[in-house]
Amino acid sequence: MLFAKVHGLGNDFVLVNLNEEKSLSVDLAGLAEKVCHRNFGVGADGLVLIGPGKEADLAMQIINSDGSVAEMCGNAIRCVAKYAYEHKLVDKTKMTVETGAGIMVPELIIENGKVIAVRVDMGMPGLEREQIPMTGPAGRVINEPLAAGDHVFHITTVSMGNPHCVIFVPDVAAVPLENWGRLVETHPVFPRKTNVEFVQVLNDKEVRMRVWERGAGPTMACGTGACATAVASVLNGHTGKNVKVHLYAGALDIEWAEDNHLYMTGPAEEVFTGDYLIK
Numbered sequence: 001m002l003f004a005k006v007h008g009l010g011n012d013f014v015l016v017n018l019n020e021e022k023s024l025s026v027d028l029a030g031l032a033e034k035v036c037h038r039n040f041g042v043g044a045d046g047l048v049l050i051g052p053g054k055e056a057d058l059a060m061q062i063i064n065s066d067g068s069v070a071e072m073c074g075n076a077i078r079c080v081a082k083y084a085y086e087h088k089l090v091d092k093t094k095m096t097v098e099t100g101a102g103i104m105v106p107e108l109i110i111e112n113g114k115v116i117a118v119r120v121d122m123g124m125p126g127l128e129r130e131q132i133p134m135t136g137p138a139g140r141v142i143n144e145p146l147a148a149g150d151h152v153f154h155i156t157t158v159s160m161g162n163p164h165c166v167i168f169v170p171d172v173a174a175v176p177l178e179n180w181g182r183l184v185e186t187h188p189v190f191p192r193k194t195n196v197e198f199v200q201v202l203n204d205k206e207v208r209m210r211v212w213e214r215g216a217g218p219t220m221a222c223g224t225g226a227c228a229t230a231v232a233s234v235l236n237g238h239t240g241k242n243v244k245v246h247l248y249a250g251a252l253d254i255e256w257a258e259d260n261h262l263y264m265t266g267p268a269e270e271v272f273t274g275d276y277l278i279k
């Protein structure tokens with residue numbers, strides 16, 4: 001299986017172009033688990049498949065490293081857009097991509113002939129409890145207590161097509177990510193589990209975020225998570241609608257615009273290509 005290894009701020013993916021791999025008739029969950037394994041495979045947070053879209057220029061599917069299917073991935077979609085342009089699957093700099101969360105619109109930012117960043121229209125956030133989805137009474141979840149283990153977290157939940165639970169903390173470096181992340185991800189209030197973002201407010205325009213991803217555990221960055229964090233920061237009165245979200249390897253710029261869409265801008269990198277032996 002021919003693949004490209006790509007990443008957005010260290011959130012890394014094995015990307016397979018289905019135009020080249022038409023006969024990929026294997027169990028995709030099992031393939032994702034194997035290929036994403038950091039010792040026995042290529043190593044990645046997820047497997048990303050791209051092909052022609054039915055109602056868009058491209059279609060993208062993301063499978064987490066544990067084999068579960070995700071609706072959407074912000075870092076992957078920037079990589080997909082850059083890859084599609086550079087490998088001539090599309091010949092335009094603004095394109096449409098079908099995802100499990102609807103059609104997204106990435107636009108390449110090009111300087112001196114090089115793609116230096118990608119800006120993506122990530123659509124509108126879902127704020128109602130059933131949109132996350134979460135059990136419990138109808139309404140929005142903004143700074144509500146959630147008891148998990150021997151801890152009470154104050155959570156704000158946002159859907160970016162996939163579920164996010166944002167928790168503001170005084171110091172992200174002090175968060176026991178493995179422990180708290182898993183506890184919240186698998187809390188019974190989230191029937192489809194959730195991604196978990198721990199966020200420290202730096203000022204009214206900047207936050208620092210660490211993420212525990214559903215189906216992947218700790219990752220260096222999460223694009224949908226950065227969008228959810230920006231929304232939660234606004235809803236809790238911590239920031240304005242333009243938020244720089246600092247992550248381990250750099251930052252994503254998020255704008256919650258007047259049209260209620262989230263616009264995410266950040267880098268995308270192709271690192272190497274290879275040929276994975278399917279056994």
Ligand SMILES: N[C@@H](CCC[C@H](N)C(=O)O)C(=O)O
Binds near residue numbers: 071074195
């Ligand atoms: N890293 C991604 C999100 C990938 C999917 C997520 N783990 C889920 O299951 O929802 C991003 O950059 O958005």
